[in-house]
Amino acid sequence: MQRIGVFVCWCGSNIAATVDVEKVSQVLAQEPGVVFSTNYQYMCSQAGQEMIQESIHKYQLTGVVICSCSPRMHEATFRKTCEKAGLNAHMVEIANIREQCSWIHKDMATGTEKAVILGRAAIAKVHLNAPLTAGQSPVKKRALVIGGGIAGIQTALDIADAGFDVDIVEKQPTIGGKMTQIDKTFPTLDCAACILTPKMVDAAQHEKIHIYSYAEVEKVKGFVGNFQVTIKKKARYVDETKCTGCGLCTEKCPQKKVPNAFNLGLDNRRAIYIPFAQAVPKIATIDADYCTMLKSGKCGVCSKVCTAGAIDYKQTDTYIEEEYGAIVVATGFNPIKLDKYDEFAYSQSPDVVTSLEFERLMNAAGPTGGTLLRPSDGAHPHTIVFVQCVGSRCDDEKGKPYCSKICCMYTAKHAMLCREKYPDTDVYVFYIDVRTPGKNFDEFYRRAVEEYGVHYIKGMVGKVVPQDGKLKVQASDLLGGSQLHIEADMVVLAAAIEPDETARPLATMLTASMDTNDFFTEAHPKLRPVESPTAGIFLSGACQGPKDIPETVAQASAAAAKVIGLLCKDSLTCNPCTAQPDELMCNGCSSCEKVCPYGAITYADKEFRGPNRTTLLRRVAQVNPAVCQGCGACTVACPSGAMDLKGFSNQQIMAEVDAICR
Amino acid sequence: MQKRLKEKALELLSNCTVTRVLGWKTGEFFYDLTPAVFETAEEVEKEFVYSGFSGANLSKYLIQESRKQGKVAVFLKPCDSYSFQQLLKEHRILRENVYVVGISCNGLLDMEKIRAQGCEGVTAVTEDGDTLTVDTLYGTTKLSRNDCLLERCAVCKSKKIVAFDELIGEQGEELESNRFDRVAELEAMTPEERFAFWREELSRCIRCNACRNVCPACSCEKCVFDNEKSGVRNKAIADSFEENLFHIIRAFHVAGRCTDCGECSRVCPQNIPLHLLNRKFIKDINEFYGVYQAGADMDTKSPLTDFTLDDCEPSIVHERGGVQG
Numbered sequence: 001m002q003r004i005g006v007f008v009c010w011c012g013s014n015i016a017a018t019v020d021v022e023k024v025s026q027v028l029a030q031e032p033g034v035v036f037s038t039n040y041q042y043m044c045s046q047a048g049q050e051m052i053q054e055s056i057h058k059y060q061l062t063g064v065v066i067c068s069c070s071p072r073m074h075e076a077t078f079r080k081t082c083e084k085a086g087l088n089a090h091m092v093e094i095a096n097i098r099e100q101c102s103w104i105h106k107d108m109a110t111g112t113e114k115a116v117i118l119g120r121a122a123i124a125k126v127h128l129n130a131p132l133t134a135g136q137s138p139v140k141k142r143a144l145v146i147g148g149g150i151a152g153i154q155t156a157l158d159i160a161d162a163g164f165d166v167d168i169v170e171k172q173p174t175i176g177g178k179m180t181q182i183d184k185t186f187p188t189l190d191c192a193a194c195i196l197t198p199k200m201v202d203a204a205q206h207e208k209i210h211i212y213s214y215a216e217v218e219k220v221k222g223f224v225g226n227f228q229v230t231i232k233k234k235a236r237y238v239d240e241t242k243c244t245g246c247g248l249c250t251e252k253c254p255q256k257k258v259p260n261a262f263n264l265g266l267d268n269r270r271a272i273y274i275p276f277a278q279a280v281p282k283i284a285t286i287d288a289d290y291c292t293m294l295k296s297g298k299c300g301v302c303s304k305v306c307t308a309g310a311i312d313y314k315q316t317d318t319y320i321e322e323e324y325g326a327i328v329v330a331t332g333f334n335p336i337k338l339d340k341y342d343e344f345a346y347s348q349s350p351d352v353v354t355s356l357e358f359e360r361l362m363n364a365a366g367p368t369g370g371t372l373l374r375p376s377d378g379a380h381p382h383t384i385v386f387v388q389c390v391g392s393r394c395d396d397e398k399g400k401p402y403c404s405k406i407c408c409m410y411t412a413k414h415a416m417l418c419r420e421k422y423p424d425t426d427v428y429v430f431y432i433d434v435r436t437p438g439k440n441f442d443e444f445y446r447r448a449v450e451e452y453g454v455h456y457i458k459g460m461v462g463k464v465v466p467q468d469g470k471l472k473v474q475a476s477d478l479l480g481g482s483q484l485h486i487e488a489d490m491v492v493l494a495a496a497i498e499p500d501e502t503a504r505p506l507a508t509m510l511t512a513s514m515d516t517n518d519f520f521t522e523a524h525p526k527l528r529p530v531e532s533p534t535a536g537i538f539l540s541g542a543c544q545g546p547k548d549i550p551e552t553v554a555q556a557s558a559a560a561a562k563v564i565g566l567l568c569k570d571s572l573t574c575n576p577c578t579a580q581p582d583e584l585m586c587n588g589c590s591s592c593e594k595v596c597p598y599g600a601i602t603y604a605d606k607e608f609r610g611p612n613r614t615t616l617l618r619r620v621a622q623v624n625p626a627v628c629q630g631c632g633a634c635t636v637a638c639p640s641g642a643m644d645l646k647g648f649s650n651q652q653i654m655a656e657v658d659a660i661c662r
Numbered sequence: 663m664q665k666r667l668k669e670k671a672l673e674l675l676s677n678c679t680v681t682r683v684l685g686w687k688t689g690e691f692f693y694d695l696t697p698a699v700f701e702t703a704e705e706v707e708k709e710f711v712y713s714g715f716s717g718a719n720l721s722k723y724l725i726q727e728s729r730k731q732g733k734v735a736v737f738l739k740p741c742d743s744y745s746f747q748q749l750l751k752e753h754r755i756l757r758e759n760v761y762v763v764g765i766s767c768n769g770l771l772d773m774e775k776i777r778a779q780g781c782e783g784v785t786a787v788t789e790d791g792d793t794l795t796v797d798t799l800y801g802t803t804k805l806s807r808n809d810c811l812l813e814r815c816a817v818c819k820s821k822k823i824v825a826f827d828e829l830i831g832e833q834g835e836e837l838e839s840n841r842f843d844r845v846a847e848l849e850a851m852t853p854e855e856r857f858a859f860w861r862e863e864l865s866r867c868i869r870c871n872a873c874r875n876v877c878p879a880c881s882c883e884k885c886v887f888d889n890e891k892s893g894v895r896n897k898a899i900a901d902s903f904e905e906n907l908f909h910i911i912r913a914f915h916v917a918g919r920c921t922d923c924g925e926c927s928r929v930c931p932q933n934i935p936l937h938l939l940n941r942k943f944i945k946d947i948n949e950f951y952g953v954y955q956a957g958a959d960m961d962t963k964s965p966l967t968d969f970t971l972d973d974c975e976p977s978i979v980h981e982r983g984g985v986q987g
Binding site for chain 1: 891971
């Protein structure tokens with residue numbers, strides 16, 4: 001029989017206001033095995049912890065139940081407290097009477113009753129607890145950064161500067177991400193490429209950084225400190241070690257009608273291409289969907305002009321297996337597709353563009369060489385209408401419920417740049433609210449209105465109709481209380497941003513959680529904003545939520561700091577709550593082996609004593625505790641119930657359920 | 663057919679291919695054939711029976727038999743071969759100790775259905791093509807064979823023998839089966855109607871455990887219901903609903919591994935349509951994760967112990983589960 005001590009915490013008034021703590025400690029004192037029960041204002045305080053330790057000695061406690069806040073808050077605290085008093089850390093159970101009780105009840109009687117029940121369940125479990133000892137697992141001192149945009153680059157640079165090896169996996173042929181497509185950056189209006197490309201080069205030249213461009217993460221196995229990752233390097237049909245990036249092939253390729261993805265399809269490129277001049281690595285890539293040679297076997301021009309002999313039409317996808325201690329997700333964002341927003345005539349007129357397309361039209365390396373021209377006829381637009389919140393803050397199925405955060409600022413930037421470069425242009429911005437929190441942000445917006453004379457109109461555009469080479473814009477001016485009809489030359493839509501489509505399958509691979517909008521969830525919204533709840537997975541940039549460049553870079557460095565903190569350790573304490581098969585009950589059916597995500601289960605043929613002095617040879621499961629992470633998948637897959645999880649055995653859980661139902 | 667099977671059994675014993683033959687012999691009545699192991703030619707000659715009542719699926723007995731000394735021959739009908747292969751997949755049968763004789767099948771008979779057509783005191787049933795001649799104490803009746811098939815045979819899913827060393831008769835094909843029609847009817851009920859239906863059916867259960875003991879998927883070294891650690895063994899039931907849970911728990915335990923061999927319903931002395939519980943699981947698995955037939959091959963992973971990125975999301979499962987029909 002265990003000698004159990006029960007400690008009921010008031011948590012100031014957090015618990016005590018809704019739960020009669022005195023009564024809870026008195027009732028629980030009557031439970032079998034409980035030799036001491038008390039309550040105290042702050043159990044987690046120094047005095048509270050000392051009280052627990054003294055009681056362990058005084059009453060020779062073998063188990064401790066603490067009725068307090070969520071185990072996520074203070075389980076570690078109380079385990080350490082008890083360990084110092086000579087008790088095994090796993091003889092401590094927490095009954096969560098705050099988050100699961102006092103905070104959700106208003107009535108004292110109900111709250112008290114439930115607190116008693118939760119305490120009873122914890123006591124029932126402690127009766128079946130056994131001391132557990134944790135092992136150690138080594139940490140592979142190498143990090144993987146998934147996504148090579150500004151977030152991934154910054155994270156990789158910071159980790160590498162601390163002396164650890166980092167691999168960047170980027171699905172595009174070049175790193176740089178969305179920022180490479182942006183013209184100028186708010187609120188300083190410096191050129192995006194001018195501040196980004198040095199970082200791209202830094203990453204490429206860093207001896208600790210390896211870039212896998214045109215590659216994707218195929219498979220992830222393992223756990224914090226010991227991830228095994230398979231990276232698929234897609235065939236680019238160009239030998240990366242030979243290509244010099246001279247670009248001759250991209251000029252000679254006869255297939256000229258390939259929509260240029262880098263310019264969002266606003267112009268064409270060849271079937272063999274280098275996305276832009278400062279691409280890193282500067283290596284050509286053949287677009288297999290358009291290459292005549294790959295499709296029909298007739299052409300081979302690039303191969304003939306390549307002096308380095310780098311073209312390899314027979315190249316196939318290759319797979320690289322590498323081990324990492326930590327993984328950083330930096331998969332970024334995309335503007336949403338606007339096919340559901342036909343009222344803005346996006347699919348009807350080429351002069352209705354998204355903001356990112358507008359960036360390309362303003363950019364010196366863009367399809368118009370930096371001169372703002374209408375895509376339809378190449379004429380200079382005199383009236384431009386910007387529409388904000390296209391798909392953002394949207395309460396129907398078409399769009400996203402959240403604010404995309406960056407649109408107010410980049411629209412102000414676009415409007416300002418238009419007026420700056422082309423003072424003869426009339427610029428209208430239709431907005432729901434203008435949101436400009438951020439250093440120097442509101443000043444920036446006010447400059448657009450006050451100094452550059454941009455017409456900001458509160459209200460939404462109802463309809464855009466292409467007519468006679470013009471765009472008839474019908475909108476409401478909420479402050480003026482009038483309907484406006486504007487004949488515009490161009491309409492720019494600030495499309496909402498959403499996580500990249502690769503994020504969800506990746507989250508599944510990493511067992512990292514996501515919210516309903518497919519943004520990665522952080523371990524704690526305030527206190528652990530750059531970590532995933534899955535140990536060893538870190539979040540960098542817009543994959544976690546919409547954010548601008550300064551914020552992305554800040555988060556990228558924060559994620560790097562967390563990774564460095566992990567990789568500095570030589571070993572991690574394993575979870576002692578591992579799976580354990582009961583060999584006498586095991587059928588050897590392999591169900592557990594099939595569901596184990598860590599490959600911790602193997603089988604052995606073992607001899608068992610049968611009836612009448614016979615010996616039976618049976619196939620039974622074996623768990624490697626150094627590899628098992630205690631996820632419990634095997635315990636539910638096992639048809640005979642032979643697999644159990646130490647610290648969370650079926651018996652313990654049933655005992656808790658029994659105690660609750662009593 | 664019986665003659666050919668007997669000859670094969672004798673041949674396999676006499677040429678020492680096997681030391682034992684797993685087949686059927688007459689039980690208390692001519693129509694309740696029971697599985698039996700034959701070790702000598704004399705036993706085969708005297709007792710071996712194969713008839714329209716050889717419904718028993720012999721595959722489960724191989725878990726024990728394949729672990730004994732010497733090789734054992736077994737006769738497997740198409741649906742039995744699925745159970746056999748599923749057990750092989752679960753490493754429960756030692757394949758090298760088994761010689762499988764696959765036998766083609768045109769459906770097996772259900773004595774209850776013969777009785778239901780007014781035949782009392784049946785003394786013999788002889789088959790002639792599609793006609794059954796039923797001798798009773800009160801005279802002779804002719805019945806259509808199709809009207810007397812076991813439920814599982816009336817909606818047969820496959821005539822294909824998926825694992826064998828040799829065949830007697832023709833290899834068959836997988837069939838278009840309407841076996842899920844009854845499940846769909848149950849799905850169309852309101853939750854209250856469905857609950858009432860199952861309460862009514864399961865109220866007849868006498869917990870004889872025949873369903874569990876005959877089920878090839880229920881072959882655990884120790885059943886959870888017999889496990890002293892489970893905390894439920896040897897405990898009195900609180901109410902009849904708790905008793906009903908036995909069947910629901912059993913259906914969960916065999917989900918993804920049940921080949922729909924229909925033995926549970928065949929052996930149930932209370933005629934509870936237990937196979938419908940398992941079929942509901944199979945239908946759901948087919949709809950959520952793509953058509954999957956347990957035991958159809960050695961390689962395909964059961965969707966319930968496998969994970970692919972294409973698996974439908976829990977919310978979708980929930981949505982579809984929440985919709986009637």
